[in-house]
Amino acid sequence: xxxxxxxxxxxxxxxxxxxxxxxxxxxxxxxxxxxxxxxxxxxxxxxxxxxxxxxxxxxxxxxxxxxxxxxxxxxxxxxxxxxxxxxxxxxxxxxxxxxxxxxxxxxxxxxxxxxxxxxxxxxxxxxxxxxxxxxxxxxxxxxxxxxxxxxxxxxxxxxxxxxxxxxxxxxxxxxxxxxxxxxxxxxxxxxxxxxxxxxxxxxxxxxxxxxx
Amino acid sequence: xxxxxxxxxxxxxxxxxxxxxxxxxxxxxxxxxxxxxxxxxxxxxxxxxxxxxxxxxxxxxxxxxxxxxxxxxxxxxxxxxxxxxxxxxxxxxxxxxxxxxxxxxxxxxxxxxxxxxxxxxxxxxxxxxxxxxxxxxxxxxxxxxxxxxxxxxxxxxxxxxxxxxxxxxxxxxxxxxxxxxxxxxxxxxxxxxxxxxxxxxxxxxxxxxxxxxxxxxxxxxxxxxxxxxxxxxxxxxxxxxxxxxxxxxxxxxxxxxxxxxxxxxxxxxxxxxxxxxxxxxxxxxxxxxxxxxxxxxxxxxxxxxxxxxxxxxxxxxxxxxxxxxxxxxxxxxxxxxxxxxxxxxxxxxxxxxxxxxxxxxxxxxxxxxxxxxxxxxxxxxxxxxxxxxxxxxxxxxxxxxxxxxxxxxxxxxxxxxxxxxxxxxxxxxxxxxxxxxxxxxxxxxxxxxxxxxxxxxxxxxxxxxxxxxxxxxxxxxxxxxxxxxxxxxxxxxxxxxxxxxxxxxxxxxxxxxxxxxxxxxxxxxxxxxxxxxxx
Numbered sequence: 001x002x003x004x005x006x007x008x009x010x011x012x013x014x015x016x017x018x019x020x021x022x023x024x025x026x027x028x029x030x031x032x033x034x035x036x037x038x039x040x041x042x043x044x045x046x047x048x049x050x051x052x053x054x055x056x057x058x059x060x061x062x063x064x065x066x067x068x069x070x071x072x073x074x075x076x077x078x079x080x081x082x083x084x085x086x087x088x089x090x091x092x093x094x095x096x097x098x099x100x101x102x103x104x105x106x107x108x109x110x111x112x113x114x115x116x117x118x119x120x121x122x123x124x125x126x127x128x129x130x131x132x133x134x135x136x137x138x139x140x141x142x143x144x145x146x147x148x149x150x151x152x153x154x155x156x157x158x159x160x161x162x163x164x165x166x167x168x169x170x171x172x173x174x175x176x177x178x179x180x181x182x183x184x185x186x187x188x189x190x191x192x193x194x195x196x197x198x199x200x201x202x203x204x205x206x207x208x209x210x211x212x
Numbered sequence: 213x214x215x216x217x218x219x220x221x222x223x224x225x226x227x228x229x230x231x232x233x234x235x236x237x238x239x240x241x242x243x244x245x246x247x248x249x250x251x252x253x254x255x256x257x258x259x260x261x262x263x264x265x266x267x268x269x270x271x272x273x274x275x276x277x278x279x280x281x282x283x284x285x286x287x288x289x290x291x292x293x294x295x296x297x298x299x300x301x302x303x304x305x306x307x308x309x310x311x312x313x314x315x316x317x318x319x320x321x322x323x324x325x326x327x328x329x330x331x332x333x334x335x336x337x338x339x340x341x342x343x344x345x346x347x348x349x350x351x352x353x354x355x356x357x358x359x360x361x362x363x364x365x366x367x368x369x370x371x372x373x374x375x376x377x378x379x380x381x382x383x384x385x386x387x388x389x390x391x392x393x394x395x396x397x398x399x400x401x402x403x404x405x406x407x408x409x410x411x412x413x414x415x416x417x418x419x420x421x422x423x424x425x426x427x428x429x430x431x432x433x434x435x436x437x438x439x440x441x442x443x444x445x446x447x448x449x450x451x452x453x454x455x456x457x458x459x460x461x462x463x464x465x466x467x468x469x470x471x472x473x474x475x476x477x478x479x480x481x482x483x484x485x486x487x488x489x490x491x492x493x494x495x496x497x498x499x500x501x502x503x504x505x506x507x508x509x510x511x512x513x514x515x516x517x518x519x520x521x522x523x524x525x526x527x528x529x530x531x532x533x534x535x536x537x538x539x540x541x542x543x544x545x546x547x548x549x550x551x552x553x554x555x556x557x558x559x560x561x562x563x564x565x566x567x568x569x570x571x572x573x574x575x576x577x578x579x580x581x582x583x584x585x586x587x588x589x590x591x592x593x594x595x596x597x598x599x600x601x602x603x604x605x606x607x608x609x610x611x612x613x614x615x616x617x618x619x620x621x622x623x624x625x626x627x628x629x630x631x632x633x634x635x636x637x638x639x640x641x642x643x644x645x646x647x648x649x650x651x652x653x654x655x656x657x658x659x660x661x662x663x664x665x666x667x668x669x670x671x672x673x674x675x676x677x678x679x680x681x682x683x684x685x686x687x688x689x690x691x692x693x694x695x696x697x698x699x700x701x702x703x704x705x706x707x708x709x710x711x712x713x714x715x716x717x718x719x720x721x722x723x724x725x726x727x728x729x730x731x732x733x734x735x736x737x738x739x740x741x742x743x744x745x746x747x
Binding site: 024030031056079154155177 | 251253254256257268269272273274276278319323350356357359360361363364366367375376377378398401402404405409
């Protein structure tokens with residue numbers, strides 16, 4: 001029995017590139033620098049429901065093989081709201097989640113988030129909403145990364161990371177207590193390689209079409 | 213007389229959707245049924261697994277109470293394995309549990325409960341415009357800071373637990389962490405910042421000490437009159453608004469309460485046992501039923517499945533509990549209507565009855581006579597219940613009151629950590645045994661019962677606060693706590709029954725519901741109810 005993978009290195013103490021401006025800046029006590037990460041990788045999903053746990057399982061694999069010290073690993077589990085807080089201080093964000101779109105189990109969808117989150121900030125009396133394209137990507141658990149993204153954009157304001165990529169892996173089996181199905185496990189390993197390459201080479205993740 | 217059946221769905225979402233159905237007679241709820249719409253499979257998942265599997269599985273039951281699940285799962289194993297806990301481990305566990313609750317308090321208030329205070333139903337109130345200004349989602353002047361600052365206590369949790377909510381850093385024999393002086397200093401700074409920025413500046417409008425000097429309802433009314441900063445704080449405004457729009461007049465609930473208690477004195481629970489638990493508690497447990505206080509005794513807990521989608525009509529103690537699901541569609545013919553079991557407590561002289569769990573239950577336990585010097589001793593809510601009775605407002609106030617008390621405790625525990633002493637003592641793994649571990653999650657009593665045989669889990673039962681509160685009727689036909697709290701609720705506009713939302717949300721049985729609210733959906737869902745046929 002071991003503890004959960006440590007969430008990367010402790011929050012950095014170097015000055016952020018820009019002074020924080022979003023509501024989340026209220027969190028910083030005087031004299032304590034806000035968090036700063038080159039990249040944050042977030043795995044969402046419910047470990048108790050078969051393939052829905054592929055995101056958190058991938059985070060454990062990444063913790064085991066190791067990532068650069070300035071990369072934060074976040075097991076987002078089923079806590080959507082806190083996924084938004086976890087994006088704080090990250091220059092780029094990679095999200096991995098399970099999906100049910102009707103595609104073959106194991107299909108990998110790679111989605112630049114700027115296509116999913118409406119560009120306009122919420123105006124007075126108008127709660128922010130996702131774009132209609134979200135309706136085509138229903139999630140097998142209730143708390144969805146897309147809602148977290150919309151919330152994070154509100155919470156973080158000008159500090160909302162501009163470089164966000166979402167990997168969705170089509171789930172096969174969602175039975176309580178089930179292991180990952182072979183197709184989803186293979187896809188998870190592919191996504192793991194893609195993420196490690198991304199982190200190593202700092203390529204522009206929003207370019208090109210990498211869908212399976 | 214007009215009778216209308218309303219289906220309001222979904223209202224909340226712990227372990228799946230909660231469907232609430234009420235019957236309204238002449239504008240007042242006369243009957244209510246709460247139905248958990250999703251099967252909880254984790255007791256079945258855990259059977260036959262490694263004894264420590266509960267530390268991984270149970271924090272995943274819930275996206276908002278992961279730390280509470282971990283806390284009680286660790287104590288259940290500590291009891292089963294007869295471990296020894298170093299002082300630091302008890303202190304860190306206390307800090308982590310309390311910080312999870314401290315984040316939940318403002319989040320529950322602003323992101324879940326207060327949104328309904330802006331409902332047009334209250335447009336006639338002289339305070340309505342101010343409620344809208346403060347509590348409108350995303351743009352309210354109190355909503356934004358309240359929601360953003362709620363993450364402060366979670367940063368404290370993560371300093372010790374690595375992450376939140378799905379950490380597994382509490383293990384039998386202690387905690388797996390090695391905090392430095394810098395971590396403790398940082399944790400203290402974050403907590404103090406949260407206290408000054410949210411709790412004192414925005415919520416109370418006064419110091420923690422001034423608020424905690426309130427020991428009766430008369431004290432609170434005097435506090436309101438004492439200064440403009442009290443009246444105009446979010447707490448002061450909330451009280452004035454509740455009294456104006458009548459949230460002090462319905463939603464009382466069963467009037468009987470259960471708290472398992474939580475937080476341990478680090479010197480009094482070094483060898484965790486079931487028998488030694490009550491005396492070691494800082495936040496006291498206790499039963500209040502039929503007007504009398506009783507000590508909490510886990511042996512008196514039962515789970516009734518008469519109206520639940522499980523086999524039979526039994527009411528077993530959790531050590532002997534079964535989780536044998538049945539086909540809900542067929543089971544409905546037998547009067548079953550929920551995936552939640554009905555937890556009941558066999559009160560001496562009263563028999564097995566439903567009990568309300570949550571902050572109000574804790575405040576009632578804290579007012580019982582006989583507190584030891586290390587224990588919570590707070591008469592405030594006994595006086596409030598005796599003076600004005602339970603209501604939506606009182607249940608909320610109990611939750612918010614805890615912010616001040618728990619802040620003080622966490623600060624004290626942080627100061628007691630001794631970095632030169634151990635945080636974990638390796639336990640002896642025992643192949644056979646029974647364990648009971650419990651805590652108070654933000655929303656109420658949460659407990660695990662574990663039976664180990666030949667080095668494996670033979671039985672594992674979890675009773676959540678949501679189960680205590682939303683459980684269906686039992687074998688006697690007695691409604692569960694939220695079912696009874698809904699009865700008597702006035703519904704002004706059946707096409708927008710915001711009053712039902714107040715009652716259900718006062719129990720704080722969800723956070724996913726909150727996430728919906730962020731997306732502007734909760735209000736729409738409440739209003740997109742299905743009107744059943746008129747009876």
